[in-house]
Amino acid sequence: MGPGGTCWRGAGVTGGVRRWLSSAAPLPRLCVVGSGPAGFYTAQHILKHHGGAHVDIYEKLPVPFGLVRFGVAPDHPEVKSYGAEDNRVLGIPGENLSGVYSARAFVGWYNGLPENRDLKPDLSCETALILGHGNVALDIARILLSPLHLLRQTDITEGSLAALACSKVKRVWLVGRRGPLQVAFTIKELREMINLPGTRPVLNPADFTGLENAVKDAPRPRKRLTELMIKTALEKREEKAVEVQAGAPREWGLKFQRSPQAVLPAADGRRARGVRLALTRLEGSGDSAKAVPTGDVEELECGLVLSSIGYRSLPLDPTVPFDTQRGVIPNSSGRVEGVPGLYCSGWVKRGPTGVIITTMNDSFDTAQSVLEDLQAGVLDVATSREGFGAVESILHSRGVRPVSFSDWEKIDAAEVARGKAAGKPREKIVDPQEMLRLIGH
Structure with missing residues (x-):
């Protein structure tokens, strides 16, 4: 597994x-x-x-x-816990274009998972689109928009940090099929995203019309989460004009009731230039509400598409x-x-x-x-x-020499030493062959 x-x-x-x-x-x-x-x-x-x-x-x-080592966010070491060896595919045209990545691969890349060390995501565009409204989606948005001095204090890999230092991404949209009452992220992650330095949230007040009454009897976590989104949408509307004039460097926003239909190719036919989204309406309410296409569509321009719609396990044997x-x-x-x-x-x-x-x-x-x-x-x-x-x-009969826990301790000590030299908790070694050379295998 x-x-x-x-x-x-x-x-x-x-x-x-x-x-x-x-x-x-x-x-x-x-x-x-x-x-x-x-x-x-x-x-x-x-x-x-x-x-x-x-x-x-x-x-x-x-x-x-x-x-725990390769978890979602290097700046959240206390909550790393996401696993499964594969990701759900979108099943739409264009998802194999350059610039489209699964959340699992992207997370593995910045966390030093060996199989993702050569991902080299293209961060040369200004707008990124993340499909999904869960904590993984918020984590990725935060990593894309975080000031570098904050990331430098984490165990994010050296290669990822260098790539993010050159990133042109300054706008991230998080898109979900359903509405504000169905988002899967938690209030702690949302609050951290709202307060991210040098970044402003863009939430449309119209998306939250009438929701104060709808959540009156909802469980407390859902009620508080929705109230925070409403408060942010109303507060930030007042500040928006001032911030636009001041040139706020980065922004992120939530888009609701939109389902991806296709990733659109650029003129060269190889790269992503945007996503066509089907507008949806909700049937039912609460967590069981289903998103049904209305027949209307819209296109959203972006050069980076990250699919965070879930993970899946693979058969063992x-x-x-x-x-x-x-x-x-x-x-x-x-x-x-x-x-x-x-x-x-x-x-x-x-x-x-x-x-x-x-x-x-x-x-x-x-x-x-x-x-x-x-x-x-x-x-x-x-x-x-x-x-x-x-x-x-x-x-032994197959010529395989296993890595022992004492071997791991040598790798651990080397990573911590490298990290200390760079002012980080550790600098992960991302090449398994280098790990084995380090312990004399």
Whole structure:
């Protein structure tokens, strides 16, 4: 699985620590595949509640922590928690034009994910359009518009910082199919975007007409979020004329009830020059409201298009069941359907939703299933189950030398030292081969 989804095979675990320590039963060994938040939280819960369990965590990269390391925003290290190995495609003409990128690839680029290190996004245009109204979309907008002196204090990669220093982008539109009451970002991220130095929000008061009454009985987070958008739209309208005259350097705005129909090519037929959007009306209300095209369209000029409409997990192996429609492994409280002893957690378990606290609780839920199954005696914990000993033999026979945690500590120390020299928390190494050379592989 990717960093956002974890699969593991267990000789499970139990909450009854004394029972295990006082009996002659073999001690269970578990294998966790994926060292992101889902994997670590699951391992943590198991080790906390079972004194004899042995957990081995496997990761495909030479560095651990998945999207805690490669998370959405380098200036938000406390909330990094987005994973899944693929992104949803738009399914519209022109999405393969130069200048069109998935949010996942763009985020991976500025966070030093090795597979995205050569993305080289074209930032030579003035206007960028982000499709999506979630926290990932706001994070990308903030990175595109943040003053460089703020970004220099983060662990954003050196190459990304250099590219952003030359960026011509000064206007970012965030476009969503539905309305203000359906946005998926949270108030903290919105407030930070509103207060971003040297940048002004552009919200149209007409988009919020009558919404004060509509949210009176809404849950408090939705009510406060909507009220902040309304307040910003009304306040900033008064300031707009003054700011335009003063030449405010950068701006961003929210556009509602617009669905992408096509990315429009420039004269050369290779680059994006804009997006054609279908105007929509809402059927239903609240989170279940659906966007239906009205038949009207509009074009929005932009040279950079970022698709932030969601992530999806990929199938792990033909022997592991997978629901391609939902992008999840069919499971019951983390127990993989039809495969006893196999469990899943994270986005591959429930789909690409939620933040770090969601992943934590979800992982604890799966870990509890493992604990219960072991206590019930339904898992094979025979001593013949060697765990990493058997895996190590297979790797050795294939000439593969795994990276150990002490190896990672050498990489970590090198990154921190490089970062210190540049006045940053760390300077990530983005080339896996360089990581391996560093540890003598």
